[in-house]
Amino acid sequence: MKIDNKPWFWIPLLNFASGLPYAIIISVSVIMYKNLGISNEDIGVYTSLLYLPWVVKPLWSPLIELIGTKRKWFLSMQLLISIAFLLVGLAIPTNGFFMMSLAIFWVAAFASASNDIATDGFYLLVLPEDKQSFFIGIRSTFYRLSMLAGNGLVVLFAGYLEHKYGDNTKAWSYTMICVGLLMTFITAYNFIFTPKNEINAVESKKETPHQNFGTIFISFFKKKQIGLILAFVLVFRLGESQLLKMLSPFLLDGKELGGMGLDTEAVGIIYGTFGVAALTLGGILGGIAISRHGLTKWMFPMFLAMHLPIIGFILLAFFHPASIYYIYIVVILEQFGYGFGFTAFMMYLIHVAEGESKTAHYALATGFMAMGMMLPGMLSGFIQQYLGYGNFFIWVLIATIPGLILSRFLTFPKDFGKKS
Template structure:
């Protein structure tokens, strides 16, 4: 298969393989540990620390830039992730499972961060630039679909097993083993269908023989507006980082504790059905909008679409409606807005990575993004306990404001992201 044809065959599953491990490690682990008796405070701290590999991945991203091919890297990392999830499944029934599973998740997180570096670089190098704006929406959609497959279908499956066995430990053990097998299948698929030749990567190395580990880092921090860029990346997801950590506990906690009192299976159904559809539509429309009219026109409206749905969770926390359809409505709006809006953010990160060493520079940008997710997430459990769910969601909405303000001062080509020809 040639590198420049049929991107529909490899882009969806390659990005699914990036999002699924992230979902399991960062999000599904929250629900798993909640149902296995771990406190909100410990969940917030220790699962947020699992972000660290994504924060520090720029430290080894030049190695992936300079050694081997991106394809070999992401296939190896996906294999390691598959094995890690299988080990988590076998470890859950053991004494001291919390420490052991966290350690395995830590290994999987490093492999997943490396997989992201290689997959992102592969996409930037193999796909022509004029097609990237269109497929960024597809990438973002399948990345988020994989996260919903974790937060939705995997959680739904775990909830079903909880009811079937009456044993949360057994249910989550079997669930993680199945996730490991699914990840193995995806790895095999990507081995078969991803392009074998990285032509653009070879040409890039010929054109830039002077690059080395140090110059790659230095060139990133010499970019125009770099101080503003890094500040924006760090604060843009300040609210979202806390929302993601406490949203599942909010849905699962009893109404006496301020939560919605749902069971695991109900949470999986909500995110695995309507949530999937809304996110898919939002992501595709976001990519189409940018490819037709450029990022300048759509950045701020997309960011608003991403953040304003938090108001829905504020209303749920204050009024606790008895009908589950209100929760469905809030999730549909939130997932559509997220799919639509996050496309603009990812497209901007592609702009930040423009120039030589796209793979390493994109890894640096996303590393700062992960730092902006990790630090607030570590405190989210304590903030939620102090404020209560009602005031916590109000605070989360307020925390989105700095990123919105900073976005108005970013500069980039007016038509950036607008495709010049049909895909």
């Protein structure tokens, strides 16, 4: 039986603990390596390879489904992530820091992917179904807030230390150590406040004795419309995957390189202030909209809201306005649209995972999503160097079209997500 144990106390920070490691490993590492002298091409290739654990996580998701409880899994993985970030901070001042830090990030990425599997499964098991559509907006909002805490507050802190010490290496070393300490605090919080009771593996196997490692995979690929579903999940974030990799270099590069010429601290301020507010509002409104009217009515408008703000970056790249306030406007629109639109995508993935083995099936769906992020992201640095920033952002906008087209052919219950 599902239980409702004060979700406002545990859903926000539990999902923050999923998003923050992802933000640091996938996004903040881009800014860090950029400021430590690594080229755009190397940044695009090597930081995109860090997606791989999220791509292949379905291979071990049945183990999390069948062994132990989700709570034990995510607490253990969050502790491992905390230690990994501390080690990255200690590795940065050393010779060969690039490969050494990448190796540690890889360990953290596998732990983070496992944490995501357990966290998603915990949410689906513990929260009553009639509240999942509302709290999916809260989940995605706090997940995205953690991304902004990384791209905003963590980057702002690193920029402050860069100015204070005049030494990027020392600044980023101290920053990563502080991130490790923050993750330690979040892990302790989740240990205290997450519900202790859930449907554990033993109980699940009593209810569904036929389930095993192999049948969990096979049952996923027998779902209705599975070919269309996988095509949609793979291409939906085709544009976003490239945008995320090159957006920070665009803001940091000088105008002679086609960028906006901002410093690290300015980027942190932009994403850590108005960006946070816009994202929060968008995610909450997205969850409310779906819970009131269902996913069918809102899916396509939400997807448009998520993708159309890319036009703002096209305009910035071609006109390079002198006032920083234009950058604020574009970021606010982009963050609001993302918070609003991504809620629909996450709600659709919950529909895909419906049935037995929700944890493993949700992991499979998000694994294909990660593959759709990794491969284009690896090429993004080369594409940007070839096209220049303005034409690159035009290409990114065009790359969102296949996902929009495929979304029109997806079928699901008309009122799916609507609160009864």
